[in-house]
Amino acid sequence: MSEYRKLSTKEVARFAARGHLMFEGLIGDDLNQKYIDEAGAGGVAEVAAGTPLADAYAPGTSLHALVNEPAVRGILDSLVGPGPLVDHHFVHLTLGRTQRESFGIANPMPSQHWHQDSTIDTRAAFDVQIMWYPHEVTLEMGGTRYLPGSHLRIVSEAAIGRYQNIRGQRHVVCPAGSLLVLHHGMWHGGGFNASDTTRHMVKIRLNPTVPQQRLWDTSDITPADRAQRSIFWQLAAREADDLHDILCEYQPWFEADTARLEFVNRVRFFRYLLGDDTFDADYWLTRIENQPARRVESTTGS
Amino acid sequence: MKRQNVLVLYLGDSALDSAVIAWSYWDGTGTVWRMAGDENEAPYPTGIAALRDGWRLFQTSQLIPHYPGTETQTSYLKYEFLFEQIVDVDVAAEGVAP
Numbered sequence: 471m472s473e474y475r476k477l478s479t480k481e482v483a484r485f486a487a488r489g490h491l492m493f494e495g496l497i498g499d500d501l502n503q504k505y506i507d508e509a510g511a512g513g514v515a516e517v518a519a520g521t522p523l524a525d526a527y528a529p530g531t532s533l534h535a536l537v538n539e540p541a542v543r544g545i546l547d548s549l550v551g552p553g554p555l556v557d558h559h560f561v562h563l564t565l566g567r568t569q570r571e572s573f574g575i576a577n578p579m580p581s582q583h584w585h586q587d588s589t590i591d592t593r594a595a596f597d598v599q600i601m602w603y604p605h606e607v608t609l610e611m612g613g614t615r616y617l618p619g620s621h622l623r624i625v626s627e628a629a630i631g632r633y634q635n636i637r638g639q640r641h642v643v644c645p646a647g648s649l650l651v652l653h654h655g656m657w658h659g660g661g662f663n664a665s666d667t668t669r670h671m672v673k674i675r676l677n678p679t680v681p682q683q684r685l686w687d688t689s690d691i692t693p694a695d696r697a698q699r700s701i702f703w704q705l706a707a708r709e710a711d712d713l714h715d716i717l718c719e720y721q722p723w724f725e726a727d728t729a730r731l732e733f734v735n736r737v738r739f740f741r742y743l744l745g746d747d748t749f750d751a752d753y754w755l756t757r758i759e760n761q762p763a764r765r766v767e768s769t770t771g772s
Numbered sequence: 773m774k775r776q777n778v779l780v781l782y783l784g785d786s787a788l789d790s791a792v793i794a795w796s797y798w799d800g801t802g803t804v805w806r807m808a809g810d811e812n813e814a815p816y817p818t819g820i821a822a823l824r825d826g827w828r829l830f831q832t833s834q835l836i837p838h839y840p841g842t843e844t845q846t847s848y849l850k851y852e853f854l855f856e857q858i859v860d861v862d863v864a865a866e867g868v869a870p
Contacts, residue, residue, distance in 0.1 A: 580807040615809040623846045633782070633849065634796040635811045659808055723793045725850050726785045734844050 472541035477548035489621030497647035502604035505532035582659035583631030612661025613642030621655035827855035
């Protein structure tokens with residue numbers, strides 16, 4: 471069994487900034503193989519939307535074991551909190567070349583278009599999608615493609631399908647038993663499997679039932695995290711690991727002007743997570759929220 | 773027979789000499805199979821580099837004022853430039869449907 475551990479503030483800030491956390495090799499070989507065997511036998515049962523996670527999967531099944539792994543519970547407790555609901559799960563199985571040929575499939579399925587799951591979603595609250603890769607995924611196998619930092623862009627599902635390639639896009643390449651944890655807004659798509667190996671992945675989307683505020687291990691927050699610092703004119707390189715740096719991490723696909731809007735939206739998102747409307751990173755919100763009251767000059771000199 | 777190839781470049785701002793941040797290639801000849809996620813390096817560093825390589829610009833996205841109340845909302849990639857190349861295709865030799 472893995473170890474129960476809640477996420478740190480820096481890990482949650484990275485999730486706020488990038489929209490994902492990757493946990494490589496978290497799940498053991500026995501459970502990985504159990505899932506592959508069940509999926510191959512069509513043994514992943516349906517779950518009604520809105521079912522409490524605690525009731526969703528039968529004891530003895532691989533998905534029941536997955537969501538009860540202490541390390542997985544620590545991640546979920548930190549991001550969605552206690553008592554989440556299963557929105558849905560989806561079993562992904564992408565045939566390799568030899569399997570396609572054995573089934574007589576002449577035209578292989580291309581990669582999935584870029585999309586954002588569900589539909590236009592303007593909430594501060596967020597759903598978490600856990601993607602479990604029960605075997606090693608090589609680049610040739612076309613693991614999930616995703617775009618770090620795209621989760622706060624409000625788009626309409628597959629409307630972004632006209633974009634083929636975006637600077638900074640990533641392709642999941644990971645050891646067996648890895649979990650990719652995504653904010654529901656992440657732009658992503660399944661890749662083309664050019665290998666001879668069938669690729670498995672299962673995704674579970676979870677809805678929170680409590681405000682997602684300070685659910686993680688907040689013991690590492692210090693007064694220094696709230697202090698502002700010199701911006702733009704910086705004489706020396708900074709430590710690249712404080713909350714300001716994490717929340718204002720640049721992505722290579724940002725437009726020149728929208729990078730700053732991304733920072734604004736990340737700070738707003740992190741304020742929601744902290745439950746603190748006064749937090750700021752690198753002054754982005756303080757500046758545009760500053761509305762001094764109009765000074766009325768006295769006409770009597772008093 | 774003439775066919776159109778379309779290159780779409782998404783740039784870092786509204787200037788053609790700004791950096792390419794995303795791209796798509798649509799092949800009208802039926803000879804090149806492209807799909808999402810198939811290339812991690814952009815074909816050109818900037819929009820103007822595509823012009824200098826012979827691509828003809830036929831459309832750019834407009835600069836649209838922000839709708840009140842949504843000024844800080846981010847959404848689709850903003851700076852879209854569509855280029856084309858008109859190419860001769862030997863339909864009989866290439867087997868391309870007319």
